[in-house]
Amino acid sequence: MSAIDLALYLHFPWCVQKCPYCDFNSHALRSADADVPETAYVDALLRDLDFELAHTPEPRPLTSIFMGGGTPSLFSDRAIGRVLSEVNRRLAFAPDIEITLEANPGTAEAAHFAGYVAAGVNRLSMGVQSLDNALLKRLGRIHDRDEVFRAYELARAAGFGNINLDLMFALPEQTLAGAEADLRGVLGLAPEHLSYYQLTIEPNTAFGAMPPPLPDDELAWDIQEQGQRLLAEHGYAQYEVSAYARPGRRARHNLNYWHFGDYLGIGAGAHGKRSADGVVRRRARTKHPRAYLQHAGGPAAVQEDRIVGADELPIEFLMNGLRLNDGFAIADYADRTGLDWSTLAPAETARQRGLLAEADGRVRPTELGHRHLNGLLTLFL
């Protein structure tokens, strides 16, 4: 029996409007007051899960569930409650299971918070992105600074004891002082976890088509260093490229990705990865919500189903494992890829160039390697 953990990712593809930087599988609602097809979508999710489990039964208990989007908080607490209880009828929950829901920090969503807690959600992740109203507008966000504070307060009042806030930096025309104010404002809320990440301009987004004026590389780096210093001063330890946590508050669901664990991916455009008998299999669902609603529960909802070749396993493992400051245990590498770490030739090059370090049965990116992770990883391609 494998010791690899199993997680569940549930995708909720709708947003009130699409942000110009976002290239995730999210779809704007037709009009502001249109409702998401809540019942139909939850039914589809459950049919899809049944299909997945019928294909390959799963005896392992879930160690985490992540409901991401899109904006899952557009779904009512009743709908989320039904999803979770129905999942639990099909899969066991580990006693310390982490159940996260992504929420927009708006007041409308906040009305559901107490219900989410009652439904079993025990971690809330809010996409704050900035506290500067002008920047929030530019980023296409529908909330403002005051709503962030109110939503956060309501989340605490509703009983959330574990909250993550997403904050971006190197935003259009952002200054070092502006970035500091943003971060200090968020630190003042004292969340358990912070994702502090640089805005990346992706192709096929509004920003990609018409890039805004961004801080140059030097300023972006100064902002990042300032942020790392501030976060450390406030007791947040960086454990991944963009993730910072109070002791004991690391995101279990994300850690499972980075540890190359297994996860079911259910929902429009969701990606899953499962390993059995030394074979790693990836499945992705059809992206468009309408097609997903129609086909969920059958093979037509599966857009991609492939076995990861032994030649691809090292890079797939390292793409995840080396994002962590602590790297990975060599034993886990063997366990999860079925391969021998000591025979991986590019590792020697990476060590010689001072990008990787090995000690106590673990492989870690050096400070240089962590900063230049893409360069380090291309060695293994």
Add this chain to the structure above:
Amino acid sequence: MRLDHIRNFCIIAHIDHGKSTLADRFIQLTGGLEEREMQAQVLDNNPIERERGITIKAQSVQLHYTARNGERYQFNLIDTPGHVDFSYEVSRSLEACEGALLVVDASQGVEAQSVANCYTALDQNLEVIPVLNKIDLQNAEPDRVREEIEQVIGISAADALKVSAKTGLGVADVLEEVVLRLPPPKGNPDGPLQALIVDSWFDNYLGVVSLVRVTSGSVKKGQKIRVMSTGRDHEITMLGVNAPKRLFKDELQCGEVGFIVAGIKDIFGAPVGDTLTAAGNPAGLEALPGFRTVQPRVFAGMFPVDADDFEDFRESLQKLRLNDSALQFEPENSTALGFGFRVGFLGMLHMDIVQERLEREYNLNLITTAPSVVYEVLRTDGDVVKVDNPAELPEPGSIDELREPIISARVLMPQSCVGPVMQLCMEKRGVQKNLRYLGSQVQMEVEMPMAEVVLDFFDRLKSVSRGYASFEYEFVRFQAADLVKLDVLVNGDKVDALATIVHRDNAYPRGRDLCERMQDVIHRQMFDIAIQAAIGAKIIARSTVKALRKDVTAKCYGGDASRKRKLLEKQKEGKKRMKQVGSVEIPQEAFLAVLGVDKKK
């Protein structure tokens, strides 16, 4: 065919002055091809030739023209290569002709390249008929251009023909004038076989095919012939003409131009300019004059980006050489770039064409170093050696004298350009020899080190003259000069493929420019990169490529592994054209940055 009913001629024209269009019209008017078979510009067979509007291999077309006197004439129209790099090939094509049409764009006037080729034609006693093309254009100035032809080339242009190859206007008159004004070929139809090899190329199905001009006797299918320079005998298996469709025949007679196939394995077995006789040369004929082997004058290192492609690269060069006897190559081992070849070319255009064909037709990913001319080194021990690779220049202590190739160049330009062009030539260490005012044009003769021409002269000339100056040159001699080797060091390592030989007076500015250019083209990496220019052990310039602060994808994209991988693969793809030198990745542009060092991009 009686000799007096044959006309062998070529068209001399500058690029874009309408040579191919006119040839197409000739074919159309004489009924050589059905309308639907007319592919624009029949003569340029190779796609690169067609794109660039230049001819690399000589072709010939046989046309049958019924003149206004009712007699039927055989025309052999021989196409000539149209670039300064291929002047020897041009002279051999002209040798097969008795006459030439000098085609000049009536709106542009004469250009140096056609002037040079026209001089060669006159030297070889060809009758030249001036033809003013594009007469239909609004801005055509036939009178001015006629005057220019007389003043610059020195032939009468009073009865120059006015045509528009595009509309067909006046083209029929050209054919008639060819009969009336060009002399028929001479030669003894009953004499022993003697023929000139105008060009040779390799055909995948036939082997070596040679275009020949029979100067005496005749050549028959099945006949045994001798290639004079190799002394080898071969049996003719096929011969014929292009009319313009390939037409096999039993015999090529005295005065005719056609192709032969004789089971010759490579083009070195049938060199351009060589003489054919009957097997054993029983009549003891002399070789036709003018034959020589061509010498490459420009050399560059070419290296496969992926070391695994080395054998493919060798094979591709060998295939190219089947058709290009001027192409020379030998293996080169660079510490920076690994295993590749030192390749010799006739000139810059030739190099461009070869590089393009290797990449396009053979799908090779190559890094080409800056081209170098061939230097002559008089060593202290009295030996004279040729050096075509700056990295292989002997230590200064063992050099008694370093000599560089000098060319004599002829620049033809409008008067308004004389100042800037003269200044450019001086900057390029040129010595003016002659300046002639010829109507509205000025012809300047200048001697210049060839190394300066290889550097960036063509581009600079184009820009200072706004495209109006034209240029042709020939090698004249080696001449001693105060030259030094300029090395480039990247993070302290000498990069052999970046070394150049420069004049001492230019070394400092060039070193500084080079460092700046390298700083621009070398991407920021994980660490600072020091770039230094040095003469011997002395550093004369430096620059630094500052380290990239970070290179990491901020978001982890949840469970979607494939998209992150695509990002990485894209990044890896970008490194494909880079070469790892020590720990530094150097892009292809860096190796060519040496080229454009004088002025900013």
